[in-house]
Amino acid sequence: MLQSFKMALKSIWGNKMRSFLTMLGIIIGVASVIILVSLVNGQMSYMTEQFTSMGTNQINVNVTNLSSRSVTVDQMYQFYEDNKNLFSQMTPKVSLSATLKNGTESLTNTTVSGVSEEYLDMKDQTLDSGRFLQYSDVLSRQKVCVAGYYVAWELYGGAEKAIGQTIKINGYAYQIIGVVSRQDEDELKAGGSDDVLYLPYSSAAKLNNTADINSYVFATADMDHSVEAKEAINSFLYGIFKDEDLYRINAMSELLNSLNSMMSMMSMMLGGIAGISLLVAGVGVMNIMLVSVTERTREIGIRKALGAKKRNIMQQFVIEAAVTSSLGGVVGILVGSVATTIIGSAMGMNATPTPGAVMVSFSVSVGIGLLFGYMPARRAADLNPIDALRSE
Known part of the structure; x- marks a missing residue:
């Protein structure tokens, strides 16, 4: 085995250009797999972080209140209090389109x-x-x-200068009582995670000229019970509205799981x-090995004449293809790793x-060497020693 390995290295080194061109396909293939899979996984990690910052334990509820069937803030809070084993926090939420x-x-x-105080x-x-x-x-x-x-x-x-100052929201004066810590460490930009303003949901509803609040956010007490929590909300709202089209429940954990499944499928x-x-x-490896067998027919004949067995000849050529x-594969890993870092940056x-x-x-590259090296090796091992010796 060791002797066959040494002969394989000697053969590769003796035909540097041919060996490099043979390896080039392996290098490109291995590097491509590493680059594409790593970039997809990097994107998946980034999107997972974004979802996490939004709160993977959160359940968003949107309702369509009608004159005959509606749910009030007090009813939602009562439901929350009755299910403290499932929920850790809850807040009504009113979204405004406003100019500051x-x-x-x-x-x-x-x-x-x-929003609420929670x-x-x-x-x-x-x-x-x-x-x-x-x-x-x-x-x-x-x-x-x-x-x-x-x-x-x-x-x-x-931040310090803003405390106590007056800001106008759609022309109405509000006092700034607090400033949220910076969320985006890279840059402050319009529409970013730091471009936000929170006010009491009761005040926001008044600004919107509406008495009904249609959006709520729940935080589950345990991520493992998010399905149970969602079912509890669904049961409660269906009991009021009697129509599933009048409300919508979205669990962030389910969206994250769906996203991860899609990204994993894309990665594969x-x-x-x-x-x-x-x-x-x-x-390409098989073709080069077939050429190598043809070139070394006489060498194979001499080895067989000196007592080399069929398995020895097969071992030599299979090991050469695998090496x-x-x-x-090793060069492809290095190229793919460097390229991934550069492209990612x-x-x-x-x-x-x-x-x-x-x-x-890497395993596939080694497996391909063994698989595609087998046929040329078998052909070399099956050569008749007399015919091989007569070969020029």
């Missing part, structure tokens, strides 16, 4: 939401300055609000497409070679 102004400065892309904890966020909304603010419809970091900097020049599909190049490379594809995401992609692509 401070003097001549204005913002039009800010996400303005009416919303900050639900989002797992902290305050940079001031305080968050309190139950008393909601109860008395106080004209107070909590600004995102971008809003504070853009309109007032800093792209890996399979890239793997086709490995199959093509295997044909060729293995070396190509260029695309602005953290893409690193995944151990699974590396192991699978």
